[in-house]
Amino acid sequence: MKTMTFAGAIEDALMKAMSDDPRVVIFGEDVQALRMNLYAKFGEMRVRPTPISESAFLGAAVTAAMAGLRPVVEIMMIDFVAVAIDALVNQAAKLEVFSGGRWKAPMVVRASCGGGYGDGGQHEQTLWGWLAQVPGMKVVVPSNPADAGGLMLSAIEDEGPVLFMEHKLLADYWIDALANAGRINLEYDIPEAGARGEVPKTWEPIPIGEAKMLRDGDDLTMVSLGVSVHRCLQAAEELAKSGVHAGVIDLRTVTPLDTDAICRAVEKTDRLLVVDEDYKHFSLSGELAAIVLEAGLGAKFARVCVEDTIPFDRRREAQALPNVPRIVEAATKLVSR
Amino acid sequence: MQPNAEGLYRQMYKSRRFEEAVTQLWNDGHISAEMHLSKGEEAIVAGVLDHVMDGDALALDHRASAPMVMRGIDLALLLKEFMGLEGGLCRGMGGHIHLFSPEHLAASSGIVGATGPAACGFAIAAQHLRPDKVAVAFFGEGAMNQGMLMESINLAAAWSLPVIFVCKDNGTAVTTSSADVTAGDLLTRARGLGAHAVSVDGTDVDEVWSAARDAFVRAREGKGPMFLHATCVHPEGHFLGDPLLRMVRNPVRELRSKVGPLIKAATTGGSSLSERAVSLGSIAGMLGRARETQKHTRDDPIERQRQRLEISDAQRDELERAVDDEVQTAVAAALRGLEAQP
Structure with missing residues (x-):
């Protein structure tokens, strides 16, 4: 049995993809330091540090992909994609339709996301619902090392733009660089099973768009992704103590959304609780409610999300992000309705 | 007009002692996540801020400590903000990267290059509402490769906006050598966009002060933006624990x-x-x-200015002691605020 860290699994999958296919190139800010091993192995033509010019290098990734490369382009934090959003929203996502299906941009945008370490509302967003909203974009959000490696391979093999988001609480090097920075006197609620875990002997792509049922339960269905999946599993344990049986689905992919898996589970439980670290309004959680309604299911619905700009103060931040007590409370209310 | 050596020294010394206290609080775990210091930039900030008057605006980047301290923001308010306390400058909601003081028209952002558009907007408002007032944008040389900043220099030049673009150049964009990812030279680039441009040694507060004086005079006279390039060293790297x-x-x-x-x-x-x-x-x-x-202590802007002071050692000690007291009082207040936190 092989175990790896979340970040180690992504690096290992990238190493395989880059060894197998010379068209796979990385560029982004500080990649000579952040991806030091890949930089040492593949050289600067394939692991290329960029200036802080997101709109230029993200835009360039689109046409580099159109012209035959398979770029894995890095935006250090997903918050910063706002600076370069044109490349995704108006260029990459539109290409296939605009060209009548004749041209595609097989690129991966890799970005860190998420909070829980006190970095403020401009460095801790997830924004996956916002980005998934544009037709033509695929968005994956792994919650553990095995999914991270497998989904990275699929993202690279995919013929269109894929946004690959790694939560900072899962990737140890982000916590080391941004949160602890050499200190040992601070604590973070890091889900162990997400930060390190079993991985396959050899990497195989995990299909994009397939959710995974992690826990069965008849009373309600929790649907989540990223770090919140682990909060849900913990909440489900707590709920079981009081006789409430909650199922947990890890979406793994925001878009394309695995509508069938969600509806199948909700049909059985009649109750859907979405736990989403993204914003509540005009969001993934709202989309999930709509999907269930459109399927003709009259399920009861609740959601635990981020409702406002994330506070810098860690005490208030912890309340703003989905946490186990909030999930247990929402679930308890939902089953009593 | 000559710079006031003591006044500038006092400002720089205060910022440095303040950030030493911040470093201690950060090391003790009272401040979360990233901490970008202004350490090494004090002469640039002091030399520019000395010309700022009420009604002028400041567009600040992620190293906003020194400008906020030198603009006269209460030190305890800043520390409490850095510690995420309700009693902080922004009620603990923004943290050190997101500092705002509407009374001083001072706003910061953690997005590289964002101070360019911000300063332009402040300047447009000044043209309408506050004649003779100017806006200052602080940013690093890494931001010079950010499109929105280049667009802003053009906009300011095309509209003769009263903006002073202050480029603090330590040669490193996070961990990447700026020379490796920056083509051409920055002064030529700024001039190509229509701004008047000068370069100074950013560890020499006199040099910065004189160049900034010209920039402010030009801007207040409606002659448009100036690009002030100033070199410096960040002894703590990009952030604490780099x-x-x-x-x-x-x-x-x-x-x-x-x-x-x-x-x-x-x-x-x-x-x-x-x-x-x-x-x-x-x-x-x-x-x-x-x-x-790590070897640049000889270029330390504060030490350079200290050598130039023409006051007695006793007078200097008194000046420093007064600042030390002010900083310590603020730290004590911030720690009391922490204890009072529910």
């Missing part, structure tokens, strides 16, 4: 887990041997540059 500096300062502890995978990656296939050798050379160069920043 990974590269930790490797340099504590090689055994920090490199132990990294060297094995690095050697394995570099020696087991991949690109050609020569390309891999170049990569390893670049990594060594990156660490070498980080080590260099």
Whole structure:
């Protein structure tokens, strides 16, 4: 049995993809330091540090992909994609339709996301619902090392733009660089099973768009992704103590959304609780409610999300992000309705 | 008009002592996540801020401590904000990267280059509402490759906006050598966009002060923007606990887990041997540059100014003691605020 860290699994999958296919190139800010091993192995033509010019290098990734490369382009934090959003929203996502299906941009945008370490509302967003909203974009959000490696391979093999988001609480090097920075006197609620875990002997792509049922339960269905999946599993344990049986689905992919898996589970439980670290309004959680309604299911619905700009103060931040007590409370209310 | 040597020294010294207190609080775990200091930039900030008057606006980047301290914001309010306390400048909601003081028209952002558009907007408002007032944008040389900043210099020049673009150049964009990713030279670039441009030694507060005086005079007279380029060193790297500096300062502890995978990656296939050798050379160069920043104490802007003071040692000691007291009082107030936190 092989175990790896979340970040180690992504690096290992990238190493395989880059060894197998010379068209796979990385560029982004500080990649000579952040991806030091890949930089040492593949050289600067394939692991290329960029200036802080997101709109230029993200835009360039689109046409580099159109012209035959398979770029894995890095935006250090997903918050910063706002600076370069044109490349995704108006260029990459539109290409296939605009060209009548004749041209595609097989690129991966890799970005860190998420909070829980006190970095403020401009460095801790997830924004996956916002980005998934544009037709033509695929968005994956792994919650553990095995999914991270497998989904990275699929993202690279995919013929269109894929946004690959790694939560900072899962990737140890982000916590080391941004949160602890050499200190040992601070604590973070890091889900162990997400930060390190079993991985396959050899990497195989995990299909994009397939959710995974992690826990069965008849009373309600929790649907989540990223770090919140682990909060849900913990909440489900707590709920079981009081006789409430909650199922947990890890979406793994925001878009394309695995509508069938969600509806199948909700049909059985009649109750859907979405736990989403993204914003509540005009969001993934709202989309999930709509999907269930459109399927003709009259399920009861609740959601635990981020409702406002994330506070810098860690005490208030912890309340703003989905946490186990909030999930247990929402679930308890939902089953009593 | 001549700069007031003592006043400038006092400002720089205050900012430095304030940030030393911040460093202590951060080390003690009272401040979360990233902490970008202004340490090393004090002469640039002091030399510019000395010309700022009420009604002028400040567009600040992620190193906003020094400008906020020198603009006269209460030190305890700042510390409490950095510690995420309700009693902080922004009620603990923004943290050190997101500092705002509407009374001073001072606003900061953690998005690289965002101070360009911000200063333009402040300047447009000044043209309408506050004749003769100006806006200052602070940013690093890394931001000079950000499109929105280039667009802003053009906009300011095209509309003769009263903006002073202050480029604090330490030669490193986070961990990337700016020389490796920046073509041409920055002054020529700014001039190409229509701004008047000068370069100064940013560790010499007199030089900065004189260049800034011209910039403010021009801007207040409606003659448009100036690009003020000032070199500096960041002795603490990009932020406290900078990974590269930790490797340099504590090689055994920090490199132990990294060297094995690095050697394995570099020696087991991949690109050609020569390309891999170049990569390893670049990594060594990156660490070498980080080590260099540690040797620049002779260029310390505060020490330089201290040598120039024409007051007695006793007068200087008194000045420093008064600042030390002010900082300590603020730290005590902030720690009391922490204890009072529910």
